[in-house]
Amino acid sequence: MRSPWFLAFLSLGLVTAEDGRNAWLRYAQLPDNVLRHARVPKSIIALNSTETSPVFTAGLELQKGIRGVTGKTPDLTHEGYNNRNGSGSIVVGTVEAYTEAGGASQIPELDEDGFWFSTEGDNVEIVGQNERGALYGAFEYLSMIAQGNFTGVAYATNPSAPIRWVNQWDNLDGTIERGYAGLSIFFENNVTVSNLTRVTEYARLLSSIRINGIVINNVNANPILLTPENLAGLGNIADAMRPWGVKVGISLNFASPQDFGGLDTFDPLDQSVIAWWADITKKVYEKVPDMAGYLIKASSEGQPGPLTYNRTLADGANLFARAVQPYGGIVMFRAFVYDHTIAYDNWYNDRANAAVDFFRDLDADFDDNVVVQIKYGPIDFQVREAPSPLFAHLRHTATAMELQVAQEYLGQQCHLVYLPPLWRTVLDFDLRVDGQQSIIGADILTGKTFNKKLSGYAGVVNVGRNATWLGSHLAMSNLYAFGRLAWDPAADSAAMLRDWTRLTFGPSDDEAVLNTIESMSMASWPAYENYTGNLGVQTLTDITGPHYGPNPQSQDHNGWGQWTRADGEGIGMDRTVRNGTANAGQYPAEVAAVFEDVAATPDDLLLWFHHVPYTHRLRGGEGPTVIQHFYDAHYAGAETVATFPAQWAALRGKIDAQRYEEVLFRLVYQAGHAIVWRDAISEFYLNMSGIADERGRVGRPHPWRVEAEDMELDGYRVTAVTPFEAASGLRIVQTVDNSTAARVRARLRQFPDGVYDVAVAYYDLYEGRARYELFLNDRSLGAWVGDLEDRLGYTLTRGIDGHSATRVTFRDVQIRKGDVLRIQTLPDGRETAPLDYVAVLPRGVVD
Numbered sequence: 064m065r066s067p068w069f070l071a072f073l074s075l076g077l078v079t080a081e082d083g084r085n086a087w088l089r090y091a092q093l094p095d096n097v098l099r100h101a102r103v104p105k106s107i108i109a110l111n112s113t114e115t116s117p118v119f120t121a122g123l124e125l126q127k128g129i130r131g132v133t134g135k136t137p138d139l140t141h142e143g144y145n146n147r148n149g150s151g152s153i154v155v156g157t158v159e160a161y162t163e164a165g166g167a168s169q170i171p172e173l174d175e176d177g178f179w180f181s182t183e184g185d186n187v188e189i190v191g192q193n194e195r196g197a198l199y200g201a202f203e204y205l206s207m208i209a210q211g212n213f214t215g216v217a218y219a220t221n222p223s224a225p226i227r228w229v230n231q232w233d234n235l236d237g238t239i240e241r242g243y244a245g246l247s248i249f250f251e252n253n254v255t256v257s258n259l260t261r262v263t264e265y266a267r268l269l270s271s272i273r274i275n276g277i278v279i280n281n282v283n284a285n286p287i288l289l290t291p292e293n294l295a296g297l298g299n300i301a302d303a304m305r306p307w308g309v310k311v312g313i314s315l316n317f318a319s320p321q322d323f324g325g326l327d328t329f330d331p332l333d334q335s336v337i338a339w340w341a342d343i344t345k346k347v348y349e350k351v352p353d354m355a356g357y358l359i360k361a362s363s364e365g366q367p368g369p370l371t372y373n374r375t376l377a378d379g380a381n382l383f384a385r386a387v388q389p390y391g392g393i394v395m396f397r398a399f400v401y402d403h404t405i406a407y408d409n410w411y412n413d414r415a416n417a418a419v420d421f422f423r424d425l426d427a428d429f430d431d432n433v434v435v436q437i438k439y440g441p442i443d444f445q446v447r448e449a450p451s452p453l454f455a456h457l458r459h460t461a462t463a464m465e466l467q468v469a470q471e472y473l474g475q476q477c478h479l480v481y482l483p484p485l486w487r488t489v490l491d492f493d494l495r496v497d498g499q500q501s502i503i504g505a506d507i508l509t510g511k512t513f514n515k516k517l518s519g520y521a522g523v524v525n526v527g528r529n530a531t532w533l534g535s536h537l538a539m540s541n542l543y544a545f546g547r548l549a550w551d552p553a554a555d556s557a558a559m560l561r562d563w564t565r566l567t568f569g570p571s572d573d574e575a576v577l578n579t580i581e582s583m584s585m586a587s588w589p590a591y592e593n594y595t596g597n598l599g600v601q602t603l604t605d606i607t608g609p610h611y612g613p614n615p616q617s618q619d620h621n622g623w624g625q626w627t628r629a630d631g632e633g634i635g636m637d638r639t640v641r642n643g644t645a646n647a648g649q650y651p652a653e654v655a656a657v658f659e660d661v662a663a664t665p666d667d668l669l670l671w672f673h674h675v676p677y678t679h680r681l682r683g684g685e686g687p688t689v690i691q692h693f694y695d696a697h698y699a700g701a702e703t704v705a706t707f708p709a710q711w712a713a714l715r716g717k718i719d720a721q722r723y724e725e726v727l728f729r730l731v732y733q734a735g736h737a738i739v740w741r742d743a744i745s746e747f748y749l750n751m752s753g754i755a756d757e758r759g760r761v762g763r764p765h766p767w768r769v770e771a772e773d774m775e776l777d778g779y780r781v782t783a784v785t786p787f788e789a790a791s792g793l794r795i796v797q798t799v800d801n802s803t804a805a806r807v808r809a810r811l812r813q814f815p816d817g818v819y820d821v822a823v824a825y826y827d828l829y830e831g832r833a834r835y836e837l838f839l840n841d842r843s844l845g846a847w848v849g850d851l852e853d854r855l856g857y858t859l860t861r862g863i864d865g866h867s868a869t870r871v872t873f874r875d876v877q878i879r880k881g882d883v884l885r886i887q888t889l890p891d892g893r894e895t896a897p898l899d900y901v902a903v904l905p906r907g908v909v910d
């Protein structure tokens with residue numbers, strides 16, 4: 064019996080299995096031919112002997128890294144800089160300690176967390192502006208040598224911005240909002256965890272990418288974080304992360320004084336409320352003297368906030384700012400404030416306007432230690448958005464950009480989507496404030512444009528207990544690149560990826576590994592955009608549900624405002640000032656003029672700013688129609704990711720067995736789910752527009768498919784699904800009851816004799832592990848179980864829909880005209896072994 068492709072767990076016996084836990088900090092030993100020419104210092108002098116200091120950590124990490132990479136353990140001391148012998152040593156410390164120890168090199172002026180670094184000559188010198196900077200320098204050196212780079216370099220580097228934080232959306236009960244990689248490493252059963260091993264390991268990863276702060280609990284915050292027991296736990300977490308230079312902060316629930324503190328109000332101007340927060344803050348700082356700050360989601364998506372009392376958002380933010388001010392803390396106040404009950408039938412309503420509408424007039428009102436944290440686009444982490452115009456409005460208030468490493472709308476880490484190219488569309492955007500260059504990453508978030516001291520980045524990250532941290536080995540490149548971009552928003556997407564790949568899959572210097580991961584990753588976001596929502600229409604997922612599979616009809620006719628305004632004639636949000644929601648007018652004049660004009664707006668953002676007929680032609684009238692582009696793009700996107708499994712499979716033997724198989728499994732899954740997306744979206748807009756696909760693919764019977772509803776059924780019945788477009792041919796079959804074996808059967812008369820891949824499309828629900836076996840005549844081609852709930856981390860559903868739709872493929876099956884295909888199934892609980900179709904695919908056909 065043959066297993067499906069993705070179940071073929073073979074031991075390749077190449078390298079010892081790796082589970083991903085060390086991520087890009089594996090320090091795999093370099094091959095002899097590289098080491099032979101390497102100059103590696105034999106000793107390390109870390110200029111601080113206090114065990115909790117990041118410089119002390121740097122010493123240990125250097126020792127560990129060099130041992131890993133070279134197989135030789137250098138000596139580690141904390142003094143003796145002046146007695147260095149000629150055999151080469153590494154000195155690591157702050158500018159102050161280095162100078163005191165008699166350091167010879169002239170260190171240029173450094174910004175906070177910056178470092179100076181030299182590998183020229185026999186010695187390596189790593190000098191940080193502060194302890195954290197020194198540790199970053201140590202990681203820089205280790206990253207170089209782990210990639211086999213022993214060249215002599217000397218340079219200083221400084222961060223683009225002081226705030227480089229991650230936000231965890233971890234709940235106290237141990238679940239993670241938008242988490243796809245297991246339970247929280249911070250909390251369980253409403254308390255902080257006692258075993259901090261993973262927390263410490265995570266701090267090490269964050270430190271290596273120069274992240275200096277972490278908010279450990281969900282923005283939808285539970286006040287029980289403030290119990291004495293949990294504050295003590297918070298102190299322990301901070302203690303574990305401090306040696307890595309990562310400061311800990313927390314999200315607060317605005318209504319805590321009432322819901323948790325027993326007051327009868329949470330009005331931010333009420334004296335008892337102010338006193339309550341001052342007292343809590345004192346208790347927090349008793350446990351965490353260097354607490355990074357508070358993160359506040361207020362008056363948003365049903366969360367309590369100052370608007371409850373007709374106070375302004377600035378009143379709300381300043382309440383906390385004044386509480387933390389004496390301790391040097393800051394408040395990250397989220398700009399994600401909008402009304403999720405706006406009326407759809409008002410053409411002029413627009414959720415995208417909310418942030419500027421709420422914050423613009425408050426620019427003078429925020430205290431200096433408030434940072435307004437703004438999502439990259441005005442809606443919500445969509446596959447493409449125009450940049451948030453709020454970055455152009457807050458001239459006096461500090462701002463930070465919120466990015467999402469968690470792939471909430473972007474395939475939930477079950478689809479490979481390398482995000483830096485998407486992030487760069489926003490970071491590189493020139494807002495032209497006052498007609499001057501104002502690139503969001505280079506000018507606004509560095510503080511240059513408005514002459515600000517505080518600014519930076521917050522990345523929403525959903526690491527969990529899964530060994531791979533994010534559930535997917537390849538998704539880790541997004542976390543790595545987030546840190547790199549926060550340090551340098553102009554960092555090159557492909558170059559970061561190559562570093563990450565060498566560190567994650569090295570020491571092989573095999574170009575095939577580098578090129579394959581680069582080719583797949585760089586193609587992944589454009590492909591995902593193609594098959595999920597192009598031309599700026601947003602990710603056409605189920606926006607009121609799991610945000611995972613296709614469900615375009617969920618976008619409109621509700622109060623959430625993620626609208627496409629698709630109807631029988633046209634599609635897109637009219638955000639013009641002239642005729643629409645006036646959102647284009649929220650941008651500075653030069654940019655507004657571009658977005659106002661349908662001809663000037665880039666096609667990528669066409670439907671973000673304009674409502675056009677389906678027959679509107681792209682590329683200034685020279686290109687295909689919008690509807691034809693929809694069809695073509697969805698087909699092209701699915702075709703691109705269909706190449707991923709074979710690209711990856713060509714690396715067999717070059718990647719250790721466990722990671723090879725785990726990555727392959729996800730890529731095969733993605734290729735199948737991309738077809739689910741392609742078909743659902745194409746079908747939906749064909750139905751909506753009534754305009755046929757010029758290339759005849761959409762809405763016609765698929766030439767290589769046998770629909771389950773057309774097969775001979777035994778123990779099965781034909782049913783519809785919701786949404787209708789989540790089923791090929793609009794129908795599926797499910798077993799009549801939920802415990803009796805059943806089968807479907809079809810005689811294959813329509814296909815010429817030949818070798819085919821056979822794909823079975825079915826639905827994998829959670830709460831059930833149905834069994835399936837596919838036979839050709841009476842020969843078993845393989846068996847599988849509907850157990851994706853155990854293998855993938857996307858938000859699971861109980862429904863037969865675009866989230867649960869999936870495929871399994873059996874390759875290279877010899878088929879003769881008249882052969883009989885049979886699928887034998889055993890339903891399990893709610894999983895009624897639902898089947899959609901079987902595709903019999905000649906080589907090269909993607910369907």
Ligand code: GCU
Pocket residue numbers: 240241282283360399443471
């Ligand atoms: C999205 C996400 C929510 C989250 C919210 C936020 O809407 O789906 O889970 O709470 O953003 O950023 O606050």
